[in-house]
Amino acid sequence: MPELPEVETIRQDLARHILRCSIQKIIVYDRRVIRNKTLKNFTDRLMRKTIAAVHRRGKALIFELEKKFGFLVVQPMMTGQLVYSKEEFRASATKVRFQLSNGHYLHYNDSRLFGRLQMVADLSELKYFRSIGPEPLSSEFTCEGFKKSLKPRSVPIKALLMEHSFVAGIGNIYASEILFQGGIHPNRTARSLNDQEITTLYQAIIKVLKEAVRARGTSFRSYRDGHGQEGRYSKKLMVYGRERANCFSCARPINKIILRGRSTFFCPNCQK
Numbered sequence: 001m002p003e004l005p006e007v008e009t010i011r012q013d014l015a016r017h018i019l020r021c022s023i024q025k026i027i028v029y030d031r032r033v034i035r036n037k038t039l040k041n042f043t044d045r046l047m048r049k050t051i052a053a054v055h056r057r058g059k060a061l062i063f064e065l066e067k068k069f070g071f072l073v074v075q076p077m078m079t080g081q082l083v084y085s086k087e088e089f090r091a092s093a094t095k096v097r098f099q100l101s102n103g104h105y106l107h108y109n110d111s112r113l114f115g116r117l118q119m120v121a122d123l124s125e126l127k128y129f130r131s132i133g134p135e136p137l138s139s140e141f142t143c144e145g146f147k148k149s150l151k152p153r154s155v156p157i158k159a160l161l162m163e164h165s166f167v168a169g170i171g172n173i174y175a176s177e178i179l180f181q182g183g184i185h186p187n188r189t190a191r192s193l194n195d196q197e198i199t200t201l202y203q204a205i206i207k208v209l210k211e212a213v214r215a216r217g218t219s220f221r222s223y224r225d226g227h228g229q230e231g232r233y234s235k236k237l238m239v240y241g242r243e244r245a246n247c248f249s250c251a252r253p254i255n256k257i258i259l260r261g262r263s264t265f266f267c268p269n270c271q272k
């Protein structure tokens with residue numbers, strides 16, 4: 001599933017190309033990806049509107065329309081992709097195609113229909129935004145606040161990192177990578193962490209996510225950036241997907257466990 005670095009990469013790509021473009025034509029090949037409006041209402045609200053900004057919050061992309069016409073929210077979930085191109089195309093996974101005033105196209109592809117497109121007048125209409133935690137790469141994410149919300153929790157630290165109301169945008173891949181960088185075993189309960197470990201973990205969150213944004217994300221299964229290219233962070237993964245391979249730090253084998261139903265990778269020697 002695209003996590004913060006992947007969605008941020010798509011946001012940056014699209015923001016370079018589509019700002020101040022208006023939507024000239026919309027073809028919806030599969031209306032099931034439009035979740036909160038009828039097809040007509042969805043297209044009426046977008047047609048001939050100009051895109052003023054592209055934002056990201058957690059794992060959601062937000063296209064802000066000019067003149068307060070509202071927001072198009074795209075949540076790629078497991079399989080959604082947004083691909084910008086000069087040519088129009090129709091892959092079997094293409095569910096929606098937007099024709100823009102600059103002559104280019106924006107395609108929403110989704111092979112398994114896990115993602116969703118929603119039009120809202122205000123972001124607070126969606127539960128996702130009402131319940132979301134702090135953005136880890138923004139100034140609202142402080143070590144003090146992180147410590148305070150972490151300390152009373154008795155869940156495994158990896159599960160807590162993936163809770164979207166605790167901190168935004170971290171999923172299964174980066175939770176494993178962050179815990180490796182922080183030297184913390186994924187199964188430790190949050191409340192068992194001491195102040196030093198919490199500070200190290202806080203710094204690991206920022207470091208891993210920043211580096212992953214710089215590398216344009218991790219391509220695992222279906223993620224592609226705004227131009228349809230793979231991310232380079234796949235080559236920098238220290239533990240994720242490396243079961244039985246040697247740890248890059250201590251050369252002992254990486255372990256895999258299932259934690260709350262999700263594959264979890266760690267080095268039993270480097271992570272305590």
Ligand SMILES: [Zn+2]
Binds near residue numbers: 247248249252267268
């Ligand atoms: Zn190790």
